[in-house]
Amino acid sequence: MKYITKSPKEWEEYDKNKNNNNNNYKKMRKMTSFIIIAISLMVILFTIFGDNFLPQRFDMKIIDGFNFTLLTKDTYYYPEFLDIKVKMQNIKKQTNSFTLKNFTFIIINKDDGNVLYNFVYNKEVKNKINTYVNQTIYDLTKEKKISNIKKGNYEIRVSFKLNEKDVVLTKEFYYSHDLKLNLYPYKDFFLSTENPKIGLEIFNQTNETEAKEIKGILKVIKKDKEIYKENINFGSISLNPMTNKVLNIELKTKLNEGTYTITFETPAFEKMLITILNITKKIDYTSSKLYLSNLSLPIIEKGQTLYYIAKLNNRNKENRGIEIKQMIIKVYYNDEIIYKYIKVNPVRVYLPSFGTKGIFDLEKTKKIKLDKAGTYNVEFIALINGKTFNKKQKIEVK
Numbered sequence: 001m002k003y004i005t006k007s008p009k010e011w012e013e014y015d016k017n018k019n020n021n022n023n024n025y026k027k028m029r030k031m032t033s034f035i036i037i038a039i040s041l042m043v044i045l046f047t048i049f050g051d052n053f054l055p056q057r058f059d060m061k062i063i064d065g066f067n068f069t070l071l072t073k074d075t076y077y078y079p080e081f082l083d084i085k086v087k088m089q090n091i092k093k094q095t096n097s098f099t100l101k102n103f104t105f106i107i108i109n110k111d112d113g114n115v116l117y118n119f120v121y122n123k124e125v126k127n128k129i130n131t132y133v134n135q136t137i138y139d140l141t142k143e144k145k146i147s148n149i150k151k152g153n154y155e156i157r158v159s160f161k162l163n164e165k166d167v168v169l170t171k172e173f174y175y176s177h178d179l180k181l182n183l184y185p186y187k188d189f190f191l192s193t194e195n196p197k198i199g200l201e202i203f204n205q206t207n208e209t210e211a212k213e214i215k216g217i218l219k220v221i222k223k224d225k226e227i228y229k230e231n232i233n234f235g236s237i238s239l240n241p242m243t244n245k246v247l248n249i250e251l252k253t254k255l256n257e258g259t260y261t262i263t264f265e266t267p268a269f270e271k272m273l274i275t276i277l278n279i280t281k282k283i284d285y286t287s288s289k290l291y292l293s294n295l296s297l298p299i300i301e302k303g304q305t306l307y308y309i310a311k312l313n314n315r316n317k318e319n320r321g322i323e324i325k326q327m328i329i330k331v332y333y334n335d336e337i338i339y340k341y342i343k344v345n346p347v348r349v350y351l352p353s354f355g356t357k358g359i360f361d362l363e364k365t366k367k368i369k370l371d372k373a374g375t376y377n378v379e380f381i382a383l384i385n386g387k388t389f390n391k392k393q394k395i396e397v398k
Contacts, residue, residue, distance in 0.1 A: 183273035290312060
């Protein structure tokens, strides 16, 4: 029998495929919905916590349509100031009124039980907040500057009444006094004909003079295989508070081309320091397949610090050791130059295959406060192997 359209078997196969397609479509819509919800949640969290969302931990409570958060860092380093805030946000879709009273803010040293700081405000406060507006109800930095406190564990306790309901927020943090160690190569790469030089920096970030016996074992590792080991002994090193010292280590061997892991273990600190060492056969004096990029914000609020990082990108599949002869940065405000910096000392930059490396961070050279609204322009210039690379960035300050 002939069928004008499809046979029953063909219609059955058609329905089966249609159902499969519908199921796949539903799965796709479901997955898309999950992604949208996740992104929306991140946006809401960032709206609530602002700049504190990423670097700070918080305790959070929701009462009568208000979200309360206690914000602080997990660890402070001597002599850092404590930065602690209590915020509230109206999470209703309409203006929300409240009555707040009996506000208490206490910081306690958990190691000895002593009260470090105590603030009490018993007066009643009545107000209202528009929908989704986030307000700071307490900022420690505006009440008292607290720094240089004892090393140890601390707890913040905040309590108050909101519309006759008890609200309690707590958060712990650690205040560190410590010697910091940093192991790093003096250059981004060395040649296979050179003895690599490593820096061991010790920084006394305490309020007392510290003395340590600096000795240990330095190892060179490649692909989990130890290829070189050297005993290092600098003897006793004494450092005054908030001072540093850099100890120089020149390897007594040359290394073949490649990427190595350098480790240094010292009994004085009971920790292992790790850094990466790149070795190339020669400096790449070509300028092809290189380009500049930058990391910045196109729109910044007035009063903020200018954030700008210049990057060098390798479009070649080969690893490359590049030498930058000169770097220049210029900052303009409404076409008038307000800052200029020239770095004339050659800088080595190791670029992995199709990789990117930051080559200039403006904040490490100069902190530029954008205290005027208007248009700013940043121009970055790099001279590499006889070729001038140029990158411009426009920034609007509102």
